[in-house]
Amino acid sequence: MTSNPLILVAQVAGGFGVKGEVRVTAWTADPMALLSYGPLLRADGSVGLTLTSGRAEKSAVVGRAKEIATKEQADALRGLKLYVPRDRFPPADEDEFYLADLVGLEARDPADTVIGRVKSVQNFGAGDMLEIAPAAGGQTWFLPFTRDAAPEIKPDEGWLRAVRPVEVGEREPDQ
Structure with missing residues (x-):
């Protein structure tokens, strides 16, 4: 078991609107937490998406990412699973576990x-x-x-x- 495994936290749902925003479905308790984790990684550990701004929409974040300038670029990433290294999460409270x-x-x-x-x-x-x-x-x-x-x-x-x-x-x- 690796000492700092990657934790699946989100998936790109595609473009939102026509101005290069992206919709990212979050699998975290608070979707806006995705903005605080730093670059979101691909399964191989390379940078997948860096959210620079966003707003919550149900269980997703809609916003801007450093890697995306157009709706077509956002749509091309549809389905991309996004991960965060385990050490970026706050420590669990006693009797709670990730x-x-x-x-x-x-x-x-x-x-x-x-x-x-x-x-x-x-x-x-x-x-x-x-x-x-x-x-x-x-x-x-x-x-x-x-x-x-x-x-x-x-x-x-x-x-x-x-x-x-x-x-x-x-x-x-x-x-």
């Missing part, structure tokens, strides 16, 4: 046995789910990200407590 910080943590059962590792965090519409890759290999399984299922989280120590749902149970690795 979901990206959970990826890579060991999953330990109540007896403190390592049962897997958090592969990803997904949300299929009913809340966040931790995808766990079993330590013994085989198919991944999902753990609801709730206090009951993940009662103890120690990101600085590299692990979390995982209480398996009954329906997951113990599985043999795929042969």
Whole structure:
């Protein structure tokens, strides 16, 4: 796990109006926070977009970017995913976590046995789910990200407590 991973925060929706403004869909609690993160990066770490001004519009920012002068340039970037290095975010409060910080943590059962590792965090519409890759290999399984299922989280120590749902149970690795 890299020490400063890139966090997906937005996606270019395309041009807005005819004067070179761009609409950027934000996946942050406050869309205007995109203006404070500095250059927004592409997945490869290169600069994708530098917002110089903007206004909130629902879950998006509409504004100007250093790299865009025309509507056509903005439209050409439609679909571009934009990232921010993890260290640009403020520290999480105690008992709060950035979901990206959970990826890579060991999953330990109540007896403190390592049962897997958090592969990803997904949300299929009913809340966040931790995808766990079993330590013994085989198919991944999902753990609801709730206090009951993940009662103890120690990101600085590299692990979390995982209480398996009954329906997951113990599985043999795929042969």
